[in-house]
Amino acid sequence: MSRRSTGFALLAVVAGAAACSDNSATPTEPSTLAPSAALQETKWSNPNAHIMPIKSQAQDAHNTAGGGGGGTGIFYHGGPVLQSGTKVAAVYWAASPIFTGGPAAGTNGAGSGDGSLVGFFLSHLGGTPYFNINSTYTDGSGAKIVNSVTYTQYYANNTSVPASGASVSDAQMVAMLQAAFDAGKLTYDAGTLYNIFTAAKVNLGGGFGSSYCAYHTHGTVTINGVARTVLYSAMPYNNTYPGTCTNGTAAPNGDPGADAEVNTLAHEIEETTTDMMGTAWFDRRGYENADKCAWTWGTTYTTANGGVANMNIGGKDFLVQRNWVNAGSGGCAVKY
């Protein structure tokens, strides 16, 4: 390149850059709300943010995963399920009964001793056409999930009770379960979902009412010196936030707290049954079975007391979200 052409090239670069840097004064547009400086930042706000796989990686995962799902809209990813039947326990972590008719504080025993509406729901959920939807899912060998839920035990734990407004972490929940196992108040079982209930306004998990209404997960406890996985759900008192954690309709059993709670309780039991570790059944958006139908009811009816329900379980009416049927072309339903 000649000296002259080099000079022109330099001038062109400089001129171009200068044009890009044009920063002419401009009038301020009207705004009734103060602009936010934070809006300009790109920094991630949460160090725990998950890095998700890119699309091609996700598709590879679907292609190589065992099991199927076919055209039902949900896929098996090889992880464990509660195939032979789901066992549930209730842990009422409060100074007094959380739900009407619930077990007295400090007591523990078989599920049949729980007189609350939540206890009734847990005792009658197995074998219903509603829970039978989960039998459309299989384990890695292709064996169908059994339509069975057994309410094995409860513990009305009134020790170290979280105060109203207190935030309770997962570590604290696992520590509470560990203490209950150690004290013999609860019996450990790897295939049992321990549902932890707390009283109104307790922020169980730290994001209650703003991030979720309930959730299922798992932790590690030590049983006879051996580290074991424990399945549990955080079940804060949903009626604390009627606008975000209940359907807002009249309670079919006249028990607003328990009537609302069974909806998310069913959600967690169904998801634990088919995706206990987050590695079994979910769709391409990361939705588990109950996620795909959350807050949808199908056909509802008015109960004798003026409440709204969509199903009858064991002789009582309930309003419980639909669940995803993993058969045919898939879809939300209240029975199968």
Add this chain to the structure above:
Amino acid sequence: MTSERTIQERGSGPRHELLAQLSLAMIIAAIAASPARAQSDARPGTRSSASISCAPLASSRGPTFVWGNEAGTLRPRRLRLWADGSLDDTHARTRGRAEIADSVRALATEARRSAFWTTVSPPITHPTHNPDLAREYVAVALTCGHRRSLYPVDAEPLAFSALLRRLNAIARLAEAR
């Protein structure tokens, strides 16, 4: 020395050396000015070519902002905000007001200039660490283009959550009457 030899080989005396230094200084100045421009674009309240051609979508063509939450166990919510200032909050709709319309216009401009416009939501293909966490979304429709972002509630970038806060503030104002 090698450097002296190089200069002598490339140049032809002090005049050429001065020209070379001047050119270098201009390039550095131009590069230094680029971030200044970027900052200017990001500064709310200033007008650029983008803001002139990027207006909120006309109300007859749809809402300028749609946001809310979906997935997980939190009850879904969807809000829609139109250029005329009217707001639709899942079921109820409030009528538009001039001051709300002004806010919509200002926030649309800000959203276009901010990092929100360039955020790319990571595809969510597996359950999150808490599979029942809600996911929040914001969609912006302008005459020059549109954006939609979605994140689990604990994984939102600051630009996203800041815009969400501003939208919720406008919604509270709109619903105040």
